[in-house]
Amino acid sequence: MVGFFRLKSMGKFDRRSEEARAWRGWYGLARWKAIRKHQLAIEPLCRYCRLQGKIEVAEVCDHVERHNGDPDKFWNGPFQSLCKPHHDATKQAEELRGFSTAVGEDGWPIDPSHPANR
Numbered sequence: 001m002v003g004f005f006r007l008k009s010m011g012k013f014d015r016r017s018e019e020a021r022a023w024r025g026w027y028g029l030a031r032w033k034a035i036r037k038h039q040l041a042i043e044p045l046c047r048y049c050r051l052q053g054k055i056e057v058a059e060v061c062d063h064v065e066r067h068n069g070d071p072d073k074f075w076n077g078p079f080q081s082l083c084k085p086h087h088d089a090t091k092q093a094e095e096l097r098g099f100s101t102a103v104g105e106d107g108w109p110i111d112p113s114h115p116a117n118r
C-alpha cells in the first residue's frame with residue numbers, strides 16, 4: 001500500500017507563480033503519464049544512484065534540462081529516471097544553484113552544467 005499513498009501525495013500543488021501553475025497541470029495529462037511510463041520502462045533504475053555505484057528503482061521521470069515551462073522541452077525531453085530522494089534533493093539544489101552537485105563514482109560532478117564541467 002505504500003506505493004499507492006506515495007502516488008496520491010504526488011498531486012501536491014506549488015503556487016509559486018502563475019507560470020508554474022500552467023505547466024504543473026501538464027503532469028496530470030495522459031500524455032505525460034505515457035511518457036513517464038515509457039521512460040521508467042526503458043530506464044528502470046535511478047540514473048544518479050547508478051552513477052554512484054548503487055542500484056535503486058526509479059520512480060520519477062525527470063527532465064535532464066530544466067524546461068522552465070517551455071512546451072518543447074517539457075514534452076520532448078531528454079528525460080532521465082531518478083529515485084524520489086535524488087529527484088527531490090538534487091532538483092531542489094539545482095534550482096537554487098542552477099546546476100546539480102551530484103557526483104559519480106569518480107567523485108566528479110555528473111551535471112554538464114556544473115562549473116567543473118564547463
Ligand SMILES: [Zn+2]
Nearest residue numbers: 046049083086
Ligand atoms: Zn537515486
